[in-house]
Amino acid sequence: MMKVVRYPAKNNWNELLKRPSQDNSTVIDVVKQILDDIKLNGNEAIRNYSQKFDGFYPEQFLVSDDEFVAAVAEVSQELKESIQQAANNIRKYHQVQLKYSSAIIETASGVECWQKNVPIDKVGLYIPGGTAPLFSTVLMLGIPAEIAGCKEIILCTPSDKNDSINPAILYTAKHVGIKKVYKIGGAQAIAAMAYGTETIPQVYKIFGPGNQYVTTAKQLVQGEGVAIDMPAGPSEVCVIADDSGDARFIAADLLSQAEHGTDSHVVFITTSETLLNEVLKQLALQLDLLPRKAIATKALQNSVAILVETISDATEITNNYSPEHLIICCNDENAVVDKISNAGSVFLGNYSPESAGDYASGTNHTLPTNGYAKAYSGVNVDSFMKKISFQKLSSAGLQNISRTIITMSQAEGLQAHAEAVKIRLQKQ
């Protein structure tokens, strides 16, 4: 069960919420070798690693039209409708993020500057296989990529030993307009997308979750200049509640995070001792009924419930911790929201469970964990675009800022920078 700490002294706050450090030293050499091999030997190297790690030697990587058709037939009508509703909400939320261009700013007379948002031409999405087929992540990555207008969107996901991919993943890919799905998993998939092979196109940015091999591969190709969505870490939730919180709901939310993996981190901060005790009781009751009880139990052992004096203490602890998901159940909700500066996605009130945002409220579920919310955003339309700046100076405009350019460039010892202005002024 969760560790419980009552009224900790302020100088212990950071220690309390220290995440277990992640160590990829055992896989890094293996991953480096996979990357080098695929860079050199392309498809053949991918096939060998697929055989070795996934137990299947693929002749073809690309999912065929027939496979798509079969997958669509296999997904239940209920699941299709659910995916469609979720997709609609996600589209509505992300659509408004699309901004093509800023206005033209005349920074000085005759000096016009503007900024243009341009889609990243080629992006690659990774979706893990295994027991939990994350088709919801296909929505979360595919929809903003499509809204941004990326020209080439490819998706890699491993097939099972029978060369097949979970039909819900294929259905969702088709629904969001992704045409190229490759049956490749693990570090191999990241290498294939980062370097390209005979048949797999190289992409400029790679998105998506994965195991330690995948996340280490993403980190390594980032070092070589391929952009990635964000650094990875175990999933986590923090719940802040005062006496307006509902113990049954909060326990359910903590468990929905805990079931993700044994390394999930779950934090509950409250001003109410009554609520704290109720939540602990509810946790025990609800945990017993879960199919993934073993996983959730282990996750709870690394987790902590904290009783604090004031909600202001709670927000301060939370900002230091910078949770991926933050649920706020407080009487004066807006006051709490205004104080939150570090979090991935925030859920307000008693009827906003994390699972709403995981699937269907419309917000994105690819979020910064491990404290990265201090500097990183969750995936959004901007993640699939980059900004280009433009400037156009008239002859008079250049004249207006010429003294500044010449003086500054000379003070920096860059005479040719000054000459590029002077030679234009001479001509006038």
Added chain:
Amino acid sequence: MMKVVRYPAKNNWNELLKRPSQDNSTVIDVVKQILDDIKLNGNEAIRNYSQKFDGFYPEQFLVSDDEFVAAVAEVSQELKESIQQAANNIRKYHQVQLKYSSAIIETASGVECWQKNVPIDKVGLYIPGGTAPLFSTVLMLGIPAEIAGCKEIILCTPSDKNDSINPAILYTAKHVGIKKVYKIGGAQAIAAMAYGTETIPQVYKIFGPGNQYVTTAKQLVQGEGVAIDMPAGPSEVCVIADDSGDARFIAADLLSQAEHGTDSHVVFITTSETLLNEVLKQLALQLDLLPRKAIATKALQNSVAILVETISDATEITNNYSPEHLIICCNDENAVVDKISNAGSVFLGNYSPESAGDYASGTNHTLPTNGYAKAYSGVNVDSFMKKISFQKLSSAGLQNISRTIITMSQAEGLQAHAEAVKIRLQKQ
């Protein structure tokens, strides 16, 4: 002089513009050791490396008020006014990028979602020392940080053997409101900001240019989860021109890039053989007059001028190359602009030299090089902020999307996610 290629076959385009690969293998071990040492030993380790690399053992790192006052007195009135004009233009351009919040989107009835832009609390800026004191970069990083509203903005820059920093750097820091300037250079500075020490605050994101030690250190701390502005590479310019280009201006622009460093990359693409020959002539003439002639000459040896059939060829080559700076001097300028999808900053027409954007037009000069413009933006106000998503569901709102959440989470094998919804519906 530049290599000249006339009408290259399309399958040679990529090869022509291949950048020399960057190899940091010789410094990576040294940098790792510096990082580890400073993580462990803090200020004392920094002092030892400063002694070793910069020839000075600093007792204090923080620039004092007296030092600021002395610096302000030392900068000429002309340079002060230039810095002020540049700062004004940069402020005007960046100010409009500030967006605090999206509107509330009701994605489904009773499901409200919105996105909030929040400044990154603590950021660190690095400014190299040495012969070219890049006070202009203090403007380019400090102003958007200030506009974003970052609470703590610190700056590290190395002092010389006499413990002093170029006064223009200090004057500019003061002008943009940076109060904490630390006299630390190289990988030591990046380590100090990434980990914090007894006296130097830890930051969440690190910005700024530097030598191979600095850029390798940034890359390594990024692997540990500290955000950085972008990956680094040598500076570069590409000029596209038809017969409307002016050979004297173009030669001056190519040289203003070439003088940056021997590894600078300079590309000239034109449809006009007459212009090409004129530019080559002008390059030779103007090069002779430059104080940094030796550097520029060497840079030009790695550079290339390409004669193409059509402007459309020129834009295709340019998008593949993805230049940091792109100058377009063409009759039908807008048609060219519409085709550009990969570039850092674009300069239009005969009176928009790169040096305008380097100093004073208002756009940012911290830009993606080495082809990174395919996926990365230059520094802008968003670089100093992150986005937090919010959602608030009413009881009816949760009801409206409950079937979707339950169906999808069960299909992903995550029962507790479904339970967090079911338990709330029961209560209704």
